[in-house]
Amino acid sequence: MEADPLSIEVLFHIGPVPIARQVVTTWVIMAAMAIFLRIFLRAPKRDAGPVQAALEIVVMAIVTQLREVLDRDPWPYVPLLGSLFLFLGIANLSAILPGVKTPTGHIETPAALALIVFFSVHFYGLKVRGIGPYLRHYAQPTPFLLPLNILSEITRTFSLMIRLFGNMMSHEFIIAVLMLLAGLLLPIPFLLLGVLIGLIQAYIFTILASVYIAAGIGAAEA
Template sequence: MHHTPFGLEILFHLGPVPISRAVVTTWGIMALLTLVSWWGTRAAARGGLFAAALEILVETLEEQVRSILQRDPWPYLPMLGTLFVFLVVANLSAVVPGVTPPTGRIETPAALALIVFFSIHYFGIKARGAGGYFAHFLHPSPMLLPLNILGEFTRILSLMVRLFGNMMSHEFVIAIVLYLAGLFLPVPFMLLGILIGVIQAYIFTILATVYIGAGIGAVET
């Protein structure tokens, strides 16, 4: 049976709930990251190469978030850092034989975009208070309220479509080249795909940071 990126490849059901291949792959990535994080926090205490790499990653993310929000990044870093690490692993899972990256299926980018959507409002209300946060939809004019509300949804939609479109198109290119040219020629495309996967994770996280910054009043969009 042929499956499209817009369809759900259902593997099994949990009661009435269908579970797709992308969901199972996502669960596997989450379990892997949980184990690596559990092991990493213990290995980091002993120092070594892994601890140094982990420190570089955290400091780099901290600097990026601080430069955008112009304030203490630590209230936002756990969410944004987790988002970035998950996206990197999810995007690069395409290099594992037999694994389809969950970000190449529409439901995963949609779920991640919804997480960002609710995070914007959560951090915005926490930073400004409910009244101050919802009042910003009336600026610069109350007449623009419908457009400001619509803009909240279109930003998240564009976030979802950008990630999905790039990962889906890369997967299609690899499949076509592999079919036409054999096993070894697609290797440069796979290396390019690794770069694309990391860049897309970075772009998604940076845009999420910018949108959260707009929600808390730290960034003008």
């Protein structure tokens, strides 16, 4: 167990840049996802096999949820939000593998993901609404709320980061303490609970990202 959950375990350096363990884990997860999807979805078949069928079920479940939140055609947003959910689900569950620590249990990864959501909200908002209407919506319903509307953009991004980091870090901390006190057998139920927690946190993060994007593009106006 690390003494400080905010500490960085540096594995190696690329020139002057330190590369931490959670960064390497993130790279491995992304590479594994890319290779897996490339192999099984490179040439989709009409008669889907078990892997393709399972992926189609996951994708359609994501599409259904996004359609309800965005209140418009969800497919333009599936690449971002679907990838976000799949990455978070795998990253949160990676801790069940021996010797692997979930990258979402360290502040850098949740911060990076929250920033991706932050910039995506503005990207889609500007793309769908246009520059003028998008900027004007910060002054609604009254220009006096402009500072508060801008501040809310920052605070909700911060809360998105802290929510994911806090839940995953605290779960890792509890497991580490139990293993020190009770050995290897007692934490097993908590590891199983961690699977559920990891999937729930991936779902919550993705849904909140969808809600923020829906607000940015003005889903109610669609």
